[in-house]
Amino acid sequence: MDSTNEMAPAVRSILDAARERPGGGSRVAVDDARDLPAAFAAAEADGRIPVVAEVKPTSPTTTGESDHDPVELAEEMVAGGAAALSVLTEPEHFGGSVENYERVRAAVDVPVLRKDFLVKESQLDAVEADVVLLIARFLGDGRESKDSRANQVAEPPGDDLEPMIEAARERGMQVLVEVHTEAEVEQAVDAGAEIIGVNNRDLAALEVDLGTFEEVAPAVPEEATLLAESGISTPANARRMREAGADGLLIGTAIMDGDPRENTTRFINA
Numbered sequence: 001m002d003s004t005n006e007m008a009p010a011v012r013s014i015l016d017a018a019r020e021r022p023g024g025g026s027r028v029a030v031d032d033a034r035d036l037p038a039a040f041a042a043a044e045a046d047g048r049i050p051v052v053a054e055v056k057p058t059s060p061t062t063t064g065e066s067d068h069d070p071v072e073l074a075e076e077m078v079a080g081g082a083a084a085l086s087v088l089t090e091p092e093h094f095g096g097s098v099e100n101y102e103r104v105r106a107a108v109d110v111p112v113l114r115k116d117f118l119v120k121e122s123q124l125d126a127v128e129a130d131v132v133l134l135i136a137r138f139l140g141d142g143r144e145s146k147d148s149r150a151n152q153v154a155e156p157p158g159d160d161l162e163p164m165i166e167a168a169r170e171r172g173m174q175v176l177v178e179v180h181t182e183a184e185v186e187q188a189v190d191a192g193a194e195i196i197g198v199n200n201r202d203l204a205a206l207e208v209d210l211g212t213f214e215e216v217a218p219a220v221p222e223e224a225t226l227l228a229e230s231g232i233s234t235p236a237n238a239r240r241m242r243e244a245g246a247d248g249l250l251i252g253t254a255i256m257d258g259d260p261r262e263n264t265t266r267f268i269n270a
């Protein structure tokens with residue numbers, strides 16, 4: 001795994017904040033989780049491209065912050081045909097919150113991804129979620145002991161990916177494992193990932209390149225549910241990701257900018 005020193009300052013700051021963030025109080029158990037692959041299949045069955053529309057109030061790469069009510073945004077995205085939603089719960093850099101997540105999940109009936117930068121098991125208990133994001137780059141691969149990692153010059157990463165996946169599943173949640181390289185695909189598959197998202201945004205430079213998905217997707221096993229994440233800003237981009245094998249598309253900025261309902265509809269019909 002790359003050291004955190006190789007990440008953009010904004011991402012290091014996100015990670016530092018994530019390490020400090022406390023987990024939930026008591027252990028959560030989700031007994032009514034909504035199934036993401038099933039939602040994708042339902043969308044495909046009625047001719048919609050499966051889109052996970054993201055409620056993303058702000059980010060390190062955008063200026064300003066949305067003052068729209070997250071629930072209203074979410075309802076518009078679902079009315080526009082989104083198969084699922086993603087809601088940021090990271091507060092310091094993305095303007096998210098677990099309250100936003102809870103309110104949105106209570107208001108819609110599609111699966112809702114909890115989008116955050118989780119580095120330890122107790123953070124899974126902050127809110128009941130259908131699906132949680134785990135970022136391979138931030139989590140260990142189990143090959144090094146915590147002690148040996150702690151002796152490295154670079155800061156140690158979060159907990160290992162495999163026990164984090166298991167911990168989420170034990171709580172009744174599905175897991176989307178985010179990768180950016182073929183090596184991280186291997187790490188994700190070895191850890192038991194069944195839903196994999198290839199992030200087109202490089203967390204070292206914060207640059208977006210849709211070629212990343214095209215390069216990395218072939219390494220993802222056929223049986224996995226595969227998402228293309230980040231930088232999908234036009235219907236042509238959406239078609240490009242689908243042609244490269246994406247089962248679903250995670251789209252934030254291009255849906256948040258302007259009318260979220262119309263934008264979502266544009267992408268599901270791309």
Ligand SMILES: O=C(O)c1ccccc1NCC(=O)[C@H](O)[C@H](O)COP(=O)(O)O
Nearest residue numbers: 059060061229230231232251252253254
């Ligand atoms: O979006 C950012 O600026 C960002 C910066 C640093 C780390 C992560 C970041 N984004 C997280 C995401 O995964 C995106 O919100 C998501 O993939 C949607 O991307 P987009 O459609 O490009 O808004």
